């Protein structure tokens with residue numbers, strides 16, 4: 375007879391303490407919601423705009439069926455001193471963290487010929503450097519309760535843009551693609567460094583999920599319906615897709631998974647640039 379655990383116990387996060395960067399909206403808010411619904415006792419969310427972060431925490435605390443609590447700690451994590459402050463603030467309220475979702479990200483879009491050095495700095499700093507600094511500063515809290523049987527987790531939100539080539543025409547996102555490839559590789563490197571400390575590190579690489587950040591590019595590519603129709607499974611990402619993978623990667627079910635990247639795009643990354651913008655429209659805008 376097989377001795378597998380109960381399925382609900384494999385896919386849940388009972389009593390866990392989580393931190394979600396960029397938790398005030400979009401994918402980060404979906405992750406924070408999913409973690410509370412799957413049993414986390416505390417979910418710290420962070421983003422720059424204090425009022426929006428506080429409002430998001432209040433909306434999370436109003437979600438039906440949760441026992442845990444969302445806590446807002448606004449911070450601009452593109453600044454090293456703010457990362458230090460964030461980790462200190464979290465450390466005043468808890469002696470350990472089980473889950474870190476390093477999700478906050480930025481992008482920059484411009485036509486190829488107009489790209490300048492400064493378009494790189496903001497994106498690479500937030501999407502790569504800050505991820506490393508945050509994980510590094512949070513390692514003592516992540517390691518505190520981590521064991522072989524019950525390891526802590528770091529999940530980075532990468533992108534299929536870091537796996538496949540993209541066009542982008544008037545909104546080409548060179549620093550974004552490079553940053554997401556970098557964060558995928560950084561996560562593998564962290565998996566090697568932190569695995570022995572019982573902290574598993576994995577990446578999620580989403581395709582298009584409508585959000586404040588993605589909607590600009592979704593429009594450039596012809597809108598949600600056109601993109602959904604072109605994708606292999608006939609649709610774009612929805613909240614449950616992200617929630618499901620986040621809960622899996624934070625649950626007992628994935629406690630032997632370390633250093634992987636999960637593309638979350640209906641398979642679109644397998645078949646080249648499905649999302650090539652219309653050539654005539656692009657030429658007209660350049």
Ligand SMILES: NC(=O)c1ccc[n+]([C@@H]2O[C@H](COP(=O)([O-])OP(=O)(O)OC[C@H]3O[C@@H](n4cnc5c(N)ncnc54)[C@H](OP(=O)(O)O)[C@@H]3O)[C@@H](O)[C@H]2O)c1
Nearest residue numbers: 396398400401421422423450451479533582583585587588
């Ligand atoms: N949506 C997609 O289609 C898609 C696809 C692939 C990958 N992704 C990745 O998923 C992650 C979330 O994107 P999203 O689509 O959910 O974008 P979004 O809706 O624009 O959310 C971004 C979040 O990050 C926060 N943030 C931005 N800069 C920050 C900073 N310096 N310090 C702290 N927080 C900051 C934002 O709040 P404030 O502005 O108030 O700081 C917001 O909470 C990003 O890493 C993105 O690259 C998204």
